[in-house]
Amino acid sequence: MELEHKAYWALEFLNFDESLAGEKRKLQLLELEEMRMNAHESSKLYKEKVKAYHDKKLLKKEFKLGQRVLLFNSRLKLFPGKLKSKCFGAFIIKDVKPYGAVELFDPQSETPDKTWIVNGQRLKQYHGGNIERMTNLMFFQDT
Structure with a gap:
């Protein structure tokens, strides 16, 4: 009971609205998820470019029987x-x-x-x- 009273007092003292804090936290989590997805996409594009570069450098060798x-x-x-x-x-x-x-x-x-x-x-x-x-x-x- 005393803990709930202290939490209520802290919220009132800081003029803190629980619903606004929850919305702000949800927005932060969504932004973090978006940044993670952008980083993943960027990494995927980089790997594809590097693979294409290395594959282009490979020489096609054609061998015949008896060579x-x-x-x-x-x-x-x-x-x-x-x-x-x-x-x-x-x-x-x-x-x-x-x-x-x-x-x-x-x-x-x-x-x-x-x-x-x-x-x-x-x-x-x-x-x-x-x-x-x-x-x-x-x-x-x-x-």
Whole structure:
């Protein structure tokens, strides 16, 4: 009872109308919701523009059966260095799948029927020349 009396006294002291305060609060909430919706729409438009820009920069690569290609290996980071090539192989295209997937096989491997499928964006056209595949064996001795 005493709490209600203090609240009534505070409202009367400040000349505060409850209905006007409620309406003002509703307007503030509606403005906040409108600002949130504008921010969401702005973010959506920005993402669409950035996606269109990046998609425009992608090069359309067309590969044919029997063509020789190099494979860009972005996952191999064992020995990072400026002079180390990130492309390897001289693989032959066995099949071109829809949506940019390409099936490759290695003509120098022991099993010629072993193939794998990679994303076409990871391939570069091979223009010729010999590729030396170097294998280094290191033996360590316990002293």
